[in-house]
Amino acid sequence: MADTTTLLRSPVSPLSDAAGRLAAATRASRGAIRLAELPFLTQLNVRLDAKGAAADAVGLALDLPLPLAPNTAVRAGESVALWLGPDEWLIVGPPGGERDLEARIREAAGDEPVAVTDVSAQRTTLLVTGPRARDLLAHGCALDLHPRVFGAGHCAQTTLGRTQVVLVARDEARAGFWVLVRSSFAGYLTDWLLDAATEYVEYPA
């Protein structure tokens, strides 16, 4: 039995089983949409007083100012800070950075009360991009996603289909949207998105 203690496998993301279907839909859409899971992103939930000293200190330490305007996102390098509430942010970064990031936030906050919670596995991230990405999301999202209203740098917690999501309009050119969804709902949302995409894809007969 000792061998099992050393048995290490690659981590498995919530949508690892769906990768093939997402790729097939992407191919069959001929560029209209692109769907993929971005697994294992670092996600930290940060709660602190936006008017307190910790807000600035954390922003400086991360080189990523915490956005104060509701439903906006700030990006610096590979990390993004999403406004979730007046005292709540989600810091999203490349995989594997949660421990270092949490330590830096706690250190920067010093004695100020701050709550930092690793939620990297709580949600997974779906990339929804391509020229028809907005049309696809509009099948189930009641928000106005027009670029004038929900352009680059906007984010929102809302409902897509019948599940709650964090929707992020990416700020790189044509980078589309991130849809952050609770891991337990990710399978449902994938089925929903692939079904919504029916009109935009043409599978070979």
Added chain:
Amino acid sequence: MLLIPCPWCGPRDEAEFHYGGQAHVPYPADPSTLTDEEWARYLFFRANPRGPFAERWNHAAGCRRWFNAVRDTGTNEFLMAVDGGMLPARPGVPPLGEFEDEAPSGPTGGLGAQPPELSGRGGVGEEETQPFRLPTAPRTTPLTFTFDGTEYQGNEGDTLASALLANGVIHTGTSIKLGRPRGIFSAGPEEPNAVIQIEAPFPEPMLPATTVELYEGLVATSLPGQGRLATTPDPARYDAVHAHCDLLIVGAGPAGLAAAAAAARTGARVILADDRPELGGSLLGTGEHLDWVKSTVTYLEASPDVQLLRRTTVFGHYDDNHLLAVERRTNHLGAAAPANVSRERVWRIRARRVVLATGAHERSLAFADNDRPGVMLAASARTYIHRHGVLPGRRAVVFTTNDSAYAAALDLVAAGAEVPAIVDTRTEPGAWAERARAAGIEVLPGHAVVGTAGDARLTAVTVAPYGGEPAGVQREFAADLLLVSGGWNPVAHLFSQAGGKLRYDDAFGTFVPDSCRQAVEVAGSVTGVPDLPSVLAQGVAAASRSIEAEGYLPREPSLPTPAAQPHTPPMHVYAIPDASDTRSFVDLQRDVTVDDLARATGAGMRSVEHTKRYTTAGTANDQGKTSGLLASGIVAALLGVDISALGTTTFRPPYTPVSFAALAGRDRGALHDPIRTTALHGWHVEQGALFENVGQWKRPWYYPQAGEDMETAVLRECAAARDGVAFMDASTLGKIDVQGPDAGVFLDLLYTNMMSTLKVGMIRYGVMCRPDGMVFDDGTVIRLAQDRFLVTTTTGNAAAVLDWMEEWSQTEWPDLRVHCTSVTEQWATVALVGPRSREVLGSLAPQLAVANDDFPFMAWRETPVAGIDARVCRISFSGELAYEINVSPWEARTLWDALYEAGAPYGITPYGTETMHVLRAEKGYPIIGQDTDGTVTPQDLGMSWVVSKKKPDFIGKRSYARADNTRPDRKHLVGLLPDDPGTFLPEGTQLVADSVLPAPPVPMLGHVTSSYRSAALGRTFALALIKGGRERLGERLYAPVGDRLVPVTVASPVLFDPEGARRDG
């Protein structure tokens, strides 16, 4: 769908919010000082005013913030949202041309061919097959269709009605009540008669032939009033989209097109929706200004930010300018419809401004035998001539009370029909009568139609002097068509649904839109105006005002310049008196006559709402579009009141029938209700587990092996957990990370027991109650650090508990420095249970000292398990030695496989929720929501030990002293043992005192909440809530099961290992 203004996120759909009841009802500072009455007032009494009301809302699906708002409970208008006051400003409107980089949003609207050209006439008629087709009709590929078993040919662009008329068929059904033959009456959605059944390609009942677009292979039948639903599943796709715009224009007739042209290319986002395949509205029917229609449509199609929705009926106008529309996308393609394109699409449109350019429906007149096939609304005949190139009859009498029908008569003559007479109730019909006479038509002023003849089709019309005219000789005209115009009814349905008020307009003789509290304008003939220049000007003005209010500069569109037309005021006539009113029809679809209305008023009905219900007038699937005002006019005359005082019936959505399939859209099957799965779901499926739904979660219920039924499988799983080792996926338990210097204080207020004294590294079980003292949830609390706890909740209550925590921390104790974050899916949890569990864990966690002294009950440790970072908790929901191993869900499968392998020598057995329930019930552990129902206190459960005596207050504490909660006959949770150890009591079984049922009412002592077969006890057992149950231990009660009274003995709820000897292994 209301928009609710979140102070942080701005207006969002009401579905994102939870209601929190009356605002400003603070939790009393010291509940213990309140009398029972004062406490009951806090618990149970709230204001319920009509009008402005301060209340609490939670933006549950958004920022999760609670806020106060003032809502008018009468109108649902939000007057003020406070707490935060950060309503974001409306995003600025950048200049045009700044959006080159926008993703194109792709083609929209209908998928069919472009609307057929209206020019290019002069093709050859198809007299052989379509005897009523005009030679002026555009030449198209003929379409073959079948009606009532006969094959016909029609043209592209036909409706089923126009194609039938082209073939000389006007009789399309029989009436529902009287079985009278009925024919095509109109040319639009107002059709009361020609309601048909589509048989192929897919059965669909009750469609107006006047709106069904013809396609190759269409098979339809006439109906005796009612249709049939399909008996096989509809293979078509239906979907929905959300859309947003600055200006929604409903109706693309002259007013709507002018409005759209004024708003196009201004930067405003415009949607123009029309229910027909071609834009142009009434101009398509009159054949006027078609060049302007064409150039305007071309202009709009080339305009950015303008979306044209053809074949789209806006059918509902709700709060905050939320409008629903249904787009018929592939119906008209018949069998050629692509399978991956939705057949119909529901548009959920949120418009900042709305212009309703919905036009008017022509009104009929009630006279004897006015229902024969061949009686048709006058303007509809023009539509058949101009839009479809079809002559609806060869010899037509025209009966009117106003100018508009004269044009129909002139058009009929121009198209080659005979018009022997125009019958006008007005004594001085004016300039239009002169024009008609000039065209050789006899005009009979001061006359009315008093009767008709014919069976399958009209053959003759009888005419007599009308009103004050001396009774003269009746004249009879041979005719196959009788055109009728009793004036025009504005299509005010959407305006009225939006909350708009109608007023009676004397000049127009009808009800017209007055005022509306929503940002809605009306333009065109919906306002009552009859002349084209006014209609066009209103369209431009309404759109201009609307978009100016949104900060855009309107344009001056190019408009046609119609020649001024003479106008003679209409006469307001509803019914032509007849000796017998039994054949003067008001509502053709419901067979309601003037006589029926007279009986209603004779029976005492004094309002049109009452006569509607008494007679059913206006309740058919045409919703009385042609008959509603006619009924009002006749009822007013019967009652001797003015129609303006009587009013109309209420307009309610939908404007036209919408199929359930379209409303359901993609919310069918697996997409109807999401399922939640754990990281181990795939394994459970592979192992053939059956699943139980717990909330939206799919949890393994049990894992039957070959040949096993549920009972056998669960007994086997239970035995493994009690005798060896078993494991289950417990990942669905809710988990909440509670952090902050005041986290302990906060949890002390929420839980009935003390949490702040818990030591780091240890775990405590806790119960949460509502302020009324009733158990709300339970679970374990783990102290991770001095200012950090991990709270677990029941699977079904995770979201409710987090909301509960947020509510109290935000609204009552905002000064507490504490934050709560859901981490339910951050952790996968595996329960490892049974006397051999220590060995299995020990073999996988070499760094963990697993001995009882090193790792005692209710402690937790961080250690690698199977090489995976894990948090291991020594807790038990079975009474056995047990562990809960928490790891990242990304590693859950690795852990699970390692446990399965390491446990194999001990016969490790996966178990599901049913076994979990048996094991916990044997120990008397309640399941919140199964053994409780919101009326059960911790004391009722026999858990006084979990209620702190030391804490000055916590939620629920004050209620335990209420008289009702201290009654000795409250229901207690107890065990039940059927005298026959094989007898199984169904859950929900009632319990009575005697072995013979007394006469009703039978006093009920309680009921069974949980019932199982126990492997460990070798018998069946149950848990029950029984009045004064703890005083009845050992007492015999009876459980009525079917027609038997099953004797049972009351027992302690802890039936297995009451000493707790097994807990430490």
